Amino acid sequence: MRTVFAVNKPELCHELFEHFAGCNVVHLSSVSELLVYLYAHRLSGEDTFERTLSLVVHQQPQRDSQSSSDPELESITTAELAYLVQKQFPCFSLSVTAPAEVPKALKHLRECASLYASRLARVSTWMYNNYEGCKKPFTGHETHNACQQDETTPNSSSCSANVYTMLSHLTRVRNNSHQSAGLPCTKLISTALNLRDLIILPKDKVSSDHYWKLISTWDFCAMSLSTSELIWCSYLILKKVAHDANFHISDNDLFLFLLSLEASYHQGNKFHSFRHAVDVMQATWQLCCHLKSHFEKNSSILVVCVAAIGHDVGHPGTNNALMCDPISPVAKLYNKASVLENFHTEIFSDLLQEHWPQILQQKTILSDTILATDMALHSQYVQLMDAGPSKLPSLLSLILKAADISNVTRPLHISTNWAVLITCEFSECAALLKSIQNNDIYGHKVTDCDEPIPDCIESILIKYPSIPKGQLLFINAFAESLFAGLAECFQELRFLHNNVQANKKFWEGKCK
Numbered sequence: 001m002r003t004v005f006a007v008n009k010p011e012l013c014h015e016l017f018e019h020f021a022g023c024n025v026v027h028l029s030s031v032s033e034l035l036v037y038l039y040a041h042r043l044s045g046e047d048t049f050e051r052t053l054s055l056v057v058h059q060q061p062q063r064d065s066q067s068s069s070d071p072e073l074e075s076i077t078t079a080e081l082a083y084l085v086q087k088q089f090p091c092f093s094l095s096v097t098a099p100a101e102v103p104k105a106l107k108h109l110r111e112c113a114s115l116y117a118s119r120l121a122r123v124s125t126w127m128y129n130n131y132e133g134c135k136k137p138f139t140g141h142e143t144h145n146a147c148q149q150d151e152t153t154p155n156s157s158s159c160s161a162n163v164y165t166m167l168s169h170l171t172r173v174r175n176n177s178h179q180s181a182g183l184p185c186t187k188l189i190s191t192a193l194n195l196r197d198l199i200i201l202p203k204d205k206v207s208s209d210h211y212w213k214l215i216s217t218w219d220f221c222a223m224s225l226s227t228s229e230l231i232w233c234s235y236l237i238l239k240k241v242a243h244d245a246n247f248h249i250s251d252n253d254l255f256l257f258l259l260s261l262e263a264s265y266h267q268g269n270k271f272h273s274f275r276h277a278v279d280v281m282q283a284t285w286q287l288c289c290h291l292k293s294h295f296e297k298n299s300s301i302l303v304v305c306v307a308a309i310g311h312d313v314g315h316p317g318t319n320n321a322l323m324c325d326p327i328s329p330v331a332k333l334y335n336k337a338s339v340l341e342n343f344h345t346e347i348f349s350d351l352l353q354e355h356w357p358q359i360l361q362q363k364t365i366l367s368d369t370i371l372a373t374d375m376a377l378h379s380q381y382v383q384l385m386d387a388g389p390s391k392l393p394s395l396l397s398l399i400l401k402a403a404d405i406s407n408v409t410r411p412l413h414i415s416t417n418w419a420v421l422i423t424c425e426f427s428e429c430a431a432l433l434k435s436i437q438n439n440d441i442y443g444h445k446v447t448d449c450d451e452p453i454p455d456c457i458e459s460i461l462i463k464y465p466s467i468p469k470g471q472l473l474f475i476n477a478f479a480e481s482l483f484a485g486l487a488e489c490f491q492e493l494r495f496l497h498n499n500v501q502a503n504k505k506f507w508e509g510k511c512k
């Protein structure tokens with residue numbers, strides 16, 4: 001079922017009723033109402049806008065039309081709305097069209113439906129489909145048929161129903177980077193909407209004290225938080241470290257940055273989602289607090305926390321091996337070197353350019369720390385740590401690298417929950433590999449392991465018997481050497497090594 005959003009012209013549906021058969025039609029009276037609808041449904045989880053292809057039908061406003069909402073936002077053209085939607089909701093498969101183009105647009109959506117038929121089909125589409133978006137770069141000022149629609153089949157490179165692919169995301173970002181400023185999206189939205197109103201917290205937990213206590217301990221459990229709560233915790237941390245670093249950003253702009261970042265992660269990923277990013281940022285911030293005396297500038301703490309929350313942006317929920325074999329269009333662009341990490345860095349830099357350009361004054365720290373999370377470089381970092389203080393890699397890179405795998409140092413029940421999620425993601429990768437070998441990428445129906453994680457560890461181990469061995473393998477191959485090395489170099493981080501040792505002991509007991 002496709003969702004059609006009829007914006008700013010309710011009678012649209014009567015004129016186009018025959019074309020909307022089988023669609024869920026949502027009437028919205030303005031662009032700001034559309035934005036609020038998208039943010040609210042994304043935050044509540046009611047709709048990720050990633051699993052199906054939706055259509056926004058927008059009537060070009062009359063020159064003299066008056067709007068009850070923000071006049072500047074409501075007077076944008078349909079092409080400008082298409083540009084704004086792509087910019088603010090990068091991972092959404094949401095096409096914007098004028099009424100005249102509806103029949104053709106819906107035909108394209110139907111043709112592309114197979115690309116979204118299952119989790120596996122979506123992941124394959126994101127990674128391997130070579131649709132690169134609208135060929136001509138959007139300046140945001142074109143007329144509404146800027147995106148030349150092509151009649152070819154959906155699986156080829158030119159299904160122009162704004163199907164999300166990693167290549168289209170990167171192509172748009174690269175088009176943006178060498179263009180003069182396009183539509184001032186951030187200004188338009190932050191002027192029209194009070195974004196704090198979108199962050200709905202549980203009634204009994206509205207006070208910041210509750211969340212401040214949560215984020216200030218190593219027992220932080222990102223799994224137990226809603227998307228709104230994750231955004232609220234991120235806001236509290238970033239507001240604090242930005243204040244300490246004298247980097248000013250208004251609350252509304254910080255919320256808009258976080259909302260756009262959340263919409264740039266795939267909510268359906270088991271492990272590599274916005275939730276993981278917030279967990280890594282909270283760990284990064286806590287490690288910086290433990291190592292405060294080692295920092296000359298508070299801006300370093302801000303930049304590494306920002307790098308942490310953006311370090312996996314746009315992650316497809318697989319890994320570099322699957323990005324390179326079969327070779328994906330994005331892997332070709334990076335010559336198979338740290339493909340995902342380079343992708344995250346480019347995508348995140350574009351997002352910061354739009355929402356928090358001041359951070360890009362430290363672009364090198366941002367890219368170095370994100371690239372340090374490539375596990376192919378793991379042994380180099382461990383050897384450098386063992387080589388003594390003079391060879392020590394950048395402390396900021398070590399901190400983000402440690403935070404990225406710090407789930408194995410969290411209290412056992414929290415660590416076990418992360419182990420379930422990574423185990424589900426690994427099994428999806430195995431299913432994808434199998435479908436590639438069977439040359440059946442789009443047709444394969446892998447069962448989403450969307451089931452809730454069992455409450456107690458014993459039930460988890462009955463349901464996921466491979467976890468003890470998998471955790472031991474990972475701790476012995478990667479985590480123990482890193483956290484032992486960090487404990488040697490920084491006494492303040494000994495607790496990490498103690499925690500991973502305790503968890504390892506538990507897993508050894510389960511493997512007997």
Ligand SMILES: Nc1ncnc2c1ncn2[C@@H]1O[C@@H]2COP(=O)(O)O[C@H]2[C@H]1O
Nearest residue numbers: 373375404405407408418419422471474
């Ligand atoms: N608890 C865990 N068990 C097994 N592998 C893990 C665990 N946590 C992190 N990883 C792996 O460590 C990798 C760190 O980089 P990535 O986030 O790309 O992908 C991560 C996973 O492949």
